[in-house]
Amino acid sequence: MLFAYTKEKKMISASEIEDSQNYFCPDCGEQLIRKAGKIKIPHFAHTSNDRCFGLSEGETPEHIQLKQLIFKWGNRFEGDWKLEAPLTDLPQRPDLLHERLAVEIQCSSIKGSRLAERITGYHQQNYQDWWLLGRKLWPAEKITQLQKQFCSFDKYKGLHLWLLEKDQIRLLYHIHETDRLVYCEERWPSCSMPLSEIYQTAVTKRPLPLFPTIESINERKQSLSLMLVQSNPKVRGLQHYFYQERRHLLYLPDWMYFPSRYFFFYQEDLLVFRYLFQKEGKNASIIFDKFLAYRAANQREWLFHRIDQREILERLYLEAIFCQRKAKVSSA
Numbered sequence: 001m002l003f004a005y006t007k008e009k010k011m012i013s014a015s016e017i018e019d020s021q022n023y024f025c026p027d028c029g030e031q032l033i034r035k036a037g038k039i040k041i042p043h044f045a046h047t048s049n050d051r052c053f054g055l056s057e058g059e060t061p062e063h064i065q066l067k068q069l070i071f072k073w074g075n076r077f078e079g080d081w082k083l084e085a086p087l088t089d090l091p092q093r094p095d096l097l098h099e100r101l102a103v104e105i106q107c108s109s110i111k112g113s114r115l116a117e118r119i120t121g122y123h124q125q126n127y128q129d130w131w132l133l134g135r136k137l138w139p140a141e142k143i144t145q146l147q148k149q150f151c152s153f154d155k156y157k158g159l160h161l162w163l164l165e166k167d168q169i170r171l172l173y174h175i176h177e178t179d180r181l182v183y184c185e186e187r188w189p190s191c192s193m194p195l196s197e198i199y200q201t202a203v204t205k206r207p208l209p210l211f212p213t214i215e216s217i218n219e220r221k222q223s224l225s226l227m228l229v230q231s232n233p234k235v236r237g238l239q240h241y242f243y244q245e246r247r248h249l250l251y252l253p254d255w256m257y258f259p260s261r262y263f264f265f266y267q268e269d270l271l272v273f274r275y276l277f278q279k280e281g282k283n284a285s286i287i288f289d290k291f292l293a294y295r296a297a298n299q300r301e302w303l304f305h306r307i308d309q310r311e312i313l314e315r316l317y318l319e320a321i322f323c324q325r326k327a328k329v330s331s332a
Contacts, residue, residue: 001025001059002067003084004032004044014042026086026093062134063107066164067095069190070105070132074098077194090125092118101196102127105164106150107134115149116305129306130199132164139172141180143264145303151175153307157203159264166190169198174207177264182208212258212326220257221250224268234268237298241272245279253278255327262316265304269295270316277320288313 002014004023012023014034023032023044036042043064067083074081074096082097094102102122122129131150139147139161151161160173167190172183184205188198227235228249239249249271256274263270272294276287291313295302302309 001032001044001084002042002064014044026084060107060134062136063095063105065166066105066107066132066134069166070096070103070164070195073191074195076191078196081195087125087127090121090127092121094122094127094129098196100127101130101199103130103132103195105132105134106137108136109146112146112149112303112305119305128199130162131306132162132169135163135165138163139181143175143177143181148303149305151304151306153304153311158207158261159307171201171203173203174205175264176208176261178259207261210259210261212255212323216259217254217257220259224249227268238268238271241294242275245275247275253327255323258323258326260316260319262312262319265312266295266300266316269298269300273313273316274320274323277317278324282321284314284317287317 003026004012004014005026006012007022007024014036023034024030025032025044025046030046032044033047034042035045043059045059071081071083078098080098084093084095085097086093087097087102092102095105096103104118119129133147133150137147137150143151143161147161151159153159157171157173159175160171161175163170163172169188171186173186175181175183184203184207186201186203224235228239235249242249242252252271252275256271256278260270266273269291273287273291276290280286280290288310
């Protein structure tokens with residue numbers, strides 16, 4: 001951390017003082033040590049941070065440098081950006097704070113339970129939390145379970161994820177996962193415009209259209225068939241569910257195999273949702289309850305701490321209406 005308290009509770013920077021003084025953590029109150037060398041910039045650290053809930057993960061040189069970048073960037077345009085400011089209404093300390101916008105720069109792994117706790121805390125106190133991922137956490141061909149926990153969703157950007165490096169901010173949006181990761185992207189060079197405007201940006205591109213074809217439906221069935229032959233754990237519970245319904249996973253109405261913009265959230269379980277949509281006469285409340293009960297029975301967790309699952313279910317419902325209508329028009 002770059003700031004600590006003196007005995008008099010005065011906030012002081014690691015670059016402004018000497019090693020002869022005593023310094024204390026703004027979160028847990030434990031004494032800190034000051035570190036400074038030829039490679040790392042001056043900063044404070046716990047001798048052991050097991051009992052500190054404000055900074056549960058150690059800081060890397062990348063993390064410290066990126067915090068300074070955002071601090072300089074924010075104050076260049078707007079002023080009043082605070083670095084490592086303790087919150088008066090929450091036992092957390094964001095990396096940076098501007099009014100009610102809490103910025104967290106994540107450069108290393110973090111436990112899902114701890115991340116969920118921090119996100120919930122911000123939301124309960126009406127802070128906007130903006131998570132920017134350092135290079136080690138950037139997605140490659142697939143998005144990992146950890147990366148999913150940092151994703152956000154809105155009707156303009158769809159599923160999206162913010163990335164940060166020393167000379168720019170990147171936004172991956174309209175993220176869609178098939179056999180590879182597909183997305184649109186926007187980039188902002190360092191200090192190019194106010195950070196609050198970047199956070200609220202209106203994106204320029206629309207999501208790629210998804211066109212159901214006979215070929216795509218057959219490919220989907222072939223993929224599911226292979227997973228059944230391989231006894232893939234993703235489809236064992238799925239096949240058991242349809243067996244109990246006196247149905248077969250591979251012989252459902254064709255529209256249920258149409259591509260979905262929300263496959264990313266539920267993968268193969270989307271077939272259960274669409275089946276319930278048809279079975280329950282489009283009764284949204286019953287569909288949602290039974291689908292979530294199926295997910296719970298098969299130990300499927302909701303990994304997206306920053307996304308309201310109810311909103312995704314509502315969008316799945318609207319998508320099911322569209323798919324069923326499209327199938328009727330195509331067969332007419």
